[in-house]
Amino acid sequence: MARRTKIEAAATREALLDAAERVFREQGVAHTSLAAVAEAAGLTRGAVYWHFRDKADLFEALCARVTLPMEAMVASVGGARHDDPLAALRTLAIDGLTRLAADARAHAVFDVIFHKCEFTAELATVVERQKSADRGCRTNIERLLKQAVARRQLAPDTDTRLAATTMNSFMVGVMHQWVQDPAAYDLARTASAMVDLFVAGLRACPPRRKTAAARRRTPARA
Amino acid sequence: MARRTKIEAAATREALLDAAERVFREQGVAHTSLAAVAEAAGLTRGAVYWHFRDKADLFEALCARVTLPMEAMVASVGGARHDDPLAALRTLAIDGLTRLAADARAHAVFDVIFHKCEFTAELATVVERQKSADRGCRTNIERLLKQAVARRQLAPDTDTRLAATTMNSFMVGVMHQWVQDPAAYDLARTASAMVDLFVAGLRACPPRRKTAAARRRTPARA
DNA sequence: GAGATTACATACATTCATGGATGTTTGCAA
């Protein structure tokens, strides 16, 4: 086929990403050939290999369209100082879930990431990006938690690291399960109640750092 | 090769499952050929096709070895009456996580299920079993929650359905994330603190059923 | 406006997985 203009080329790139999103979601990443992606976009493999090095590169770009904005959101909230850090954390979490429920593209991509994809050697680069993004998310959560401790919103001996990990797991779990069966309940409507439940748990019974005194009380087990 | 005795045959079947567990975990389900599974077990594809119809059948059997006992555990606790239902729920959750941390086979299988497998048409039967097991789990959690409401451990207007879903999501999230990076923290040691956080949230701020009065207060939107 | 390059399509060679057919012992039942 003939050469297209630059903007047309950018459009076909987006079209390829859109097509990949659909086909990956229907058949799974490993089970779809790049020919199938091309066909779904009304193109040929030549177009795919022109715009992307291979399937991993395509998949990475596809994820980036959704995860980059989300990471930016988390980083922006986590990087700021707040008068009410716990409220900021709550809002951040609810926004994340609401976004997932409202944004069809985010919905699709998370469906692929959670249920239609194998994180193996082929996608090693994607795995690394995913893991570092996850670390960044936990770090930012922990920043907010530390502010909350400083503001006396949380117990002074709160284990902020473990609390952040737990919160991250909670969010991932909600997304994972909702995406698996979005018809089960209306996430947009329940998001705040779910997050409030978790935040209340954080206030009432956060994980505690093991103090020297506590360690003496339950010394060795052997 | 010659015919083996019945117990020998059962042993090779187990060997095939063990091998599949290893190879699936390393390469992902879709990315591993049945030849690779056979080779890892020191056998040939003939053995695989003798014991299992296809890859889905093999994968299903592999999952069943760990999920069936777990489902039985949940059903047994969920089916009984308890003087302290919330404590029973707490113990159940902690046991689940502890089991995951201690049982290498459970660890491996959940790693495959969460991160090394695509739930597509090829594994349709597995998906259905998974979903129904999930429903059963939520049902049993909700049974305990209803008992907790009856015993005044939880607010009378608790939305037990949503609470059960939230708890299920929480558990899945913790497992999902820990399995992804088990070196990050010692789940066996943190399990109780993580579960306690959630249960405290349940007591302090459970999701509420929308009463008629509440619906009147926030009537229609557009 | 002429060449260099872009944005694809097409063709090709290679590799690999699958399923089925077939072979071969040998345990087990009558």
Next chain:
DNA sequence: TTGCAAACATCCATGAATGTATGTAATCTC
């Protein structure tokens, strides 16, 4: 103890996916 079927191994034909190489027309640049 004979005969059947279990418990695999081996072989083959087929199809499909990948990466690369090449073709080609239009577009951008100078």
